[in-house]
Amino acid sequence: MKPTTKLLLSALAFATGAALSAAAPAAENWENHCAKCHGADGKGQTKVGKKLQVKDYTDARVQAEMKDADLIKVTTDGVVDKAGKEKMKAYKDELSADEVKALVAHIRKFQA
Numbered sequence: 001m002k003p004t005t006k007l008l009l010s011a012l013a014f015a016t017g018a019a020l021s022a023a024a025p026a027a028e029n030w031e032n033h034c035a036k037c038h039g040a041d042g043k044g045q046t047k048v049g050k051k052l053q054v055k056d057y058t059d060a061r062v063q064a065e066m067k068d069a070d071l072i073k074v075t076t077d078g079v080v081d082k083a084g085k086e087k088m089k090a091y092k093d094e095l096s097a098d099e100v101k102a103l104v105a106h107i108r109k110f111q112a
């Protein structure tokens with residue numbers, strides 16, 4: 001390999017690494033922020049998930065009823081119940097718009 005090629009490749013590797021560290025991968029964000037309620041497998045069978053009656057994201061019917069725009073909105077702005085009590089907090093301060101979009105794609109992958 002020519003030295004210039006080698007230099008270019010290492011510069012590229014550096015740039016890619018920097019981009020990755022700015023936004024955490026969706027799987028990592030899911031584990032850190034969402035799995036407590038929605039479950040690592042998206043089924044929502046955790047202690048908190050059962051209590052809050054979260055949906056089973058492996059269920060095709062559940063997936064069919066959910067629109068991408070709603071999933072983005074809920075993750076960004078959170079959910080409150082009819083009495084105005086928070087069921088799920090808003091993540092707009094912790095996650096970028098791209099991270100939220102990646103999480104929605106991650107949720108879609110739970111469907112069996």
Ligand code: HEC
Pocket residue numbers: 029030033034035036037038048052053054055066070071072074075079087088089091103104107
């Ligand atoms: C404190 C528990 C909790 C955590 C943590 C949590 N959620 Fe939720 N989530 C809920 C509840 C409760 C609902 C509303 C369920 C309902 O009303 O049917 C919900 C609803 C949603 C919805 C709307 C679709 C649906 O199931 O009704 C999406 C999308 C969603 N959550 C994504 C996420 C993502 C992404 C994260 C992590 C960034 C996350 N949630 C973290 C509890 C949680």
